[in-house]
Amino acid sequence: QMATETRTHGDYTVGWICASSIERRAAMAMLDELHEPLPTPEYDRNIYTLGSIGKHNVVIACPPMGTAAPYIISMTNIFRAINFSLLVGVGSGIPPDVRLGDVVVGTLEGHNPKEMMLNPLVEAENSVHVETWAATPPQPLLEALKKIKTEYELSGSRIPEYLERLKRDSPALASRYLKSDSLQDLLFDADYGHVTPDFANLSFIPREENDCRFCDKTMTVKRKPREMRVHYGLIASADREIKSAPLRDRLCRNFGGKVLCIDMDIARIKILFPSHYPCLVVRGICDYADSHKNMEWRDHAAIMAAAYAKDLLHEQDLQILEWLTPVDYGPRHRDFLRRWQPETGLWLLDSAEYKTWLSTKKQTLFCPGDIGSGKTILTSAVINDVKTRFQINPVVGIAYIYCDHRHKETQQIDELIASILKQLTQKLFSLPDCIRQMYEKHKYGQTRPSLNEILGVLHTIIGEYSRVFIIVDALDECPTSSGCRQTFLKELSNLQNQFGVNCFATSRLDPDIIAQFRTNSISLEIRENAKDVQLYVKRYMEQLPAFTELDQWQQETMLVKVLEHVDKRYDLA
Ligand SMILES: [Zn+2]
Structure with a gap:
């Protein structure tokens, strides 16, 4: 379904790079939600699809038909908040460990990257250049990889679940991408070459027709059937198609027998990368790089790689965040921001007080104002300004709250603190263990964490950032009943003093609230300016x-x- 909320380029943090439309459609089938497109410059010919998986907003980038590779530099210039990209597609597997329909994830585990990179195999005879390549995934992604590996060992993957859902939601796609009984995993002996079908009058055999129907099945390697597996290790990138078992095996020996997958797209994509671009390669295995190589497994392999990538991003985070609190201030913020006229409020954004607040850690800026002075719209302008400045900076956390006496259920102290915690967690790539532990502790008894538990976790999460901004509108609308407002003000002040947080708050001219901000903060009155x-x-x-x-x-x-x-x-x- 299409989400109607407006998002900006800065909301997208994960790139998902495909090399073909088949891979792109597989990626799209794995989105939890499809978003409306955003404008891109005319010179950029990449095809972008926007959506979300779990808590991540994802940009799927694919080159236009007939061109070599999507322009990553262009993508990262437009979507500047992208932290890393996943390269998700199909590749050739190296037997015997890897089989068709398996997934290979490119990592350098247990290898010396320099040693591996130094020995490219150049086969003059076949004019092929091959080298191993594993990009450098950023630390949070490495941690997510570690987590997903353990999960798969303990409880299996969620991939079958995703494929089942695909079958239910889009049967047409499923019939194309899911494994049918006719799909056979045949691994022929390395010295047994492919028998080309003999179409009497055809000089050209379409790729789809070039299957192994004439090959001698007794020449296959006998293997016990098994479930699909995910492998972690070296992926070699070749600049030509490899369709020869002897060449494949020579290449593998050259890299110490450690290569799990040969890929062709990476070589094309790689040259367009800024060096050390943070990314992770995920390949679904569609052939064995031998002369029997054909297209039969391609679609299925593409969906397997996409399903794994989804699982990596998904990690059940969303469910836990929803459990923390279902409240989302995003829609209200975007609504207020739409009503803001950028020229107004400049007096605040340009003021010395505001600039000091922005640039100094551990500062609070308090803006009291009369009814009708436009406090809430100004707050949305401040949130927008802070987001514009810091959203793409991974070590700066931003959370905001619009207090509103009409939403009583959300104006409770636990909910307010939980909402700050949720927003700060959303920016981290993977869910920190402290939140997961809190969730595990309460989920079976269906109990709720105490305020102190939530605060303890919040303090830990704030430690993950070098700066944190918390913006609160209309403190006067936060109820005084059961000490909610008093506790909230006390905790905000504690976050500032102990954890160096920057708070921004507005309120009506309420003497009690004004008194709270008399010390330790900058005050700036909002007037109908x-x-x-x-x-x-x-x-x-x-x-x-x-x-x-x-x-x-x-x-x-x-x-x-x-x-x-x-x-x-x-x-x-
Ligand atoms: Zn064959």
Whole structure:
């Protein structure tokens, strides 16, 4: 289903790179939610699909038909918050360990990367250049890999579950991508070559027809059937298609027999990468790089790789975050922000007080204001400004709350703190163990964690960031009953003093709340600002035909006169 909420380029943190439309469709089939497209520059010819998997917003990038590879640099320039990319597609497996339909994840575990990189195999005769390549996944991704490996050993993968769901939700796609009984995993002896079907009058045999129907099945290696497996290890990238078992085996020996997969797309994609680009290669195995290589397994292999990538991103995080609190301030924020006119509120964003608050750790900026002074819209402008500055910085955490007396159920101290915790967790790639432990502890008894438990976890999570911004609108709407507001103010002040958090808060002119911010914070009163009103008036007049007909001198005189009245009203003249 299409989500209607507006998102920006900065909301996307994971790149998913495909080399063909088959891989792209497999990736799309694994999205939990499809998002509306965002504008991209005309020169960028990548095909982008946006969506989410678990708590991650994902950009699927695919080159347009007939071109070599998607332009990663271009993608990361447009979607600047992307932390890393997954390269998800198909590749050739190296027997005997790897079989068709398996998944190989490129890692350098147990290998010396330099040693492995130094020995490319160059076969002049076959004009092929092969080297091992495992990109450097960022630390959080390595941790997610470790976690998923343990999970698979303990309780198996969720891949069958995803495929089952695909069958239910999109039968047409499923019939194409899921394994049918006709699909056989035949591994022929290395010295037994493929027998090309003898179509009498055809000089060209379509790839789809070039299957092994004429090959002698007694020449296959006998193996016990087994379930699909995920392997972690070396992936070799070749710049030509390899369709020869002897060449494949020579290559494998050259790399110490450690190669699990040969891939062709990476070599093309790789040259377009900035060096040390953080990414992870995931390949579904569709052939054995021998002369029998054909297209039969390609679709299925593509969906297996995509399903594994989904599992890696999914990790059941979302469920736990929802359990923390179902409250999401995002829609309300976007609604307020839409009503904001960027020129207004500049007096705040340009003020010395605001700039000091932004640049200094452990600062609180308190902005009291009268009813109707536009506090909430200004808060949305502040959130927007902080997000624009820091959203793509992985070590800066941002959380915000719009207090609203109409939403009583969300205005309880546990919910408020849990919401801050949820927002700060969402930015981390994988769910920290402390949250998982809290969840495990409470889920069976269906109990809720105490405020102290939530606070303890929150303090740990804040430690993951070098800076944290917490923005709270309308503190006066936070209820005083059962000490909610009092506790909330106390905890905010504690976060500032003990953990160096930057808080921004607005409130009506409530003496109790103002007293709380008397020490340890900067205050800046929000008034129905004269400058903002001037701007409105000026803009309004500029649209009047009678005004635009005046010459410039007359216009200016008129403006000065009108604005004098505005100033008088606001006592600023
Ligand atoms: Zn064959």
